[in-house]
Amino acid sequence: MSKKLFTPGPGNVPQFIRVQLSKDLIHHRMSDYEKILKRVEKKLQEVFMTKQDVLVLTSSGTGAMESSVVNLFSKGDEVLVINTGFFGQRFIDICNTYELKVHQIDYKWGQTYQLQDVKEMFNKHPKIKGVFVTYHETSTGVLNNIEPLGEFVHTTSALLIADCISGMIHHPFEFDKWKVDCAVASSQKGFLLPPGLAFVALSKKAKEAMTESNLPKYYWNYQKYINYFKKGQNPYTPSISLVLALDIALDMILEKGIDRIIQEKMMLRKYIEAKMQELGFELFIKDEVIKGNVLVPILSNHNYDINKLVNFLDNRYNITVSKGQGPYTELMLRIGFLSEFSYEDIDDLVNKILEYKAIEDENQNEQVS
Numbered sequence: 174m175s176k177k178l179f180t181p182g183p184g185n186v187p188q189f190i191r192v193q194l195s196k197d198l199i200h201h202r203m204s205d206y207e208k209i210l211k212r213v214e215k216k217l218q219e220v221f222m223t224k225q226d227v228l229v230l231t232s233s234g235t236g237a238m239e240s241s242v243v244n245l246f247s248k249g250d251e252v253l254v255i256n257t258g259f260f261g262q263r264f265i266d267i268c269n270t271y272e273l274k275v276h277q278i279d280y281k282w283g284q285t286y287q288l289q290d291v292k293e294m295f296n297k298h299p300k301i302k303g304v305f306v307t308y309h310e311t312s313t314g315v316l317n318n319i320e321p322l323g324e325f326v327h328t329t330s331a332l333l334i335a336d337c338i339s340g341m342i343h344h345p346f347e348f349d350k351w352k353v354d355c356a357v358a359s360s361q362k363g364f365l366l367p368p369g370l371a372f373v374a375l376s377k378k379a380k381e382a383m384t385e386s387n388l389p390k391y392y393w394n395y396q397k398y399i400n401y402f403k404k405g406q407n408p409y410t411p412s413i414s415l416v417l418a419l420d421i422a423l424d425m426i427l428e429k430g431i432d433r434i435i436q437e438k439m440m441l442r443k444y445i446e447a448k449m450q451e452l453g454f455e456l457f458i459k460d461e462v463i464k465g466n467v468l469v470p471i472l473s474n475h476n477y478d479i480n481k482l483v484n485f486l487d488n489r490y491n492i493t494v495s496k497g498q499g500p501y502t503e504l505m506l507r508i509g510f511l512s513e514f515s516y517e518d519i520d521d522l523v524n525k526i527l528e529y530k531a532i533e534d535e536n537q538n539e540q541v542s
């Protein structure tokens with residue numbers, strides 16, 4: 174039985190990508206690779222909607238998050254982290270690791286940020302040099318609206334760094350127009366690929382800040398990536414297989430069109446929401462405006478034992494569904510639908526949950542009688 178990942182990353186890898194991944198390696202210092210990397214770079218610029226460089230790193234998403242900190246800031250710099258969940262907290266942890274002076278605004282899980290709070294922080298701390306935000310907060314399913322934040326941060330001397338790791342492809346994103354300075358993404362979320370590649374878009378303002386940063390960095394040094402990119406190379410051996418697969422994944426994404434992908438995902442999200450409510454789950458986020466299209470977060474409200482249900486689906490049917498994170502580990506399911514999903518896949522999941530419920534009810538009755 175094949176594995177189906179109903180998780181908000183990694184996503185299921187489509188067959189045409191698996192075929193590509195099984196092919197011969199080519200060498201990353203030869204011209205055939207250089208041609209492909211240059212082509213990939215153009216397509217990434219289209220996806221990020223930018224004329225600026227989009228670097229390709231061999232790493233998971235968190236590595237790219239860390240790289241943004243070490244390349245753009247110096248020890249003691251004041252930064253602001255908009256913390257709307259587990260991944261906002263990760264930026265705080267990384268900034269603390271490098272001894273930046275972190276100001277943070279913590280929001281209740283399931284809520285988005287308020288621009289007014291950000292403006293007040295700048296009034297109180299005018300030396301803030303960077304603002305970190307999570308576009309789609311994968312722990313809660315909240316989509317933080319980046320555009321007004323970009324408009325505001327652009328009027329200050331600070332940089333705007335956006336974690337778009339689960340946000341890319343499934344939601345609109347316009348790096349240049351929204352005035353983002355650094356956006357990070359990774360291969361296993363919206364890009365149809367396994368984990369292993371991360372992408373970093375950089376504005377001119379970000380590149381200027383790079384020249385002032387004194388934090389230690391070797392593997393992450395953006396300047397080396399920028400220099401090598403000019404000749405179609407990466408400074409160190411890249412995940413060649415993944416770059417080749419990225420080339421065809423981006424073709425697929427751009428041919429289909431990101432607008433259409435977003436529409437399809439939104440419809441699928443609404444379908445899952447309706448089905449899960451029928452099963453007795455409660456939607457964690459009710460406000461349509463802040464919902465993302467990567468996962469449906471639902472609360473069990475004691476109707477289900479989350480641990481038992483997740484293990485049942487995985488052990489018996491090879492269906493993996495994510496539990497909640499942080500305070501919601503035992504209380505929430507996060508039904509992810511990255512990559513290829515059909516309505517039949519959702520119906521299948523619903524039937525398996527019904528089967529679990531029937532078995533549980535039977536056990537309960539036996540205990541009572």
Ligand SMILES: *Cc1c(COP(=O)(O)O)cnc(C)c1O
Nearest residue numbers: 182233234235260309311338339
């Ligand atoms: C998945 C995810 C990450 C972490 O990425 P890794 O590839 O696991 O390092 C960071 N931020 C967000 C919003 C994510 O969804």
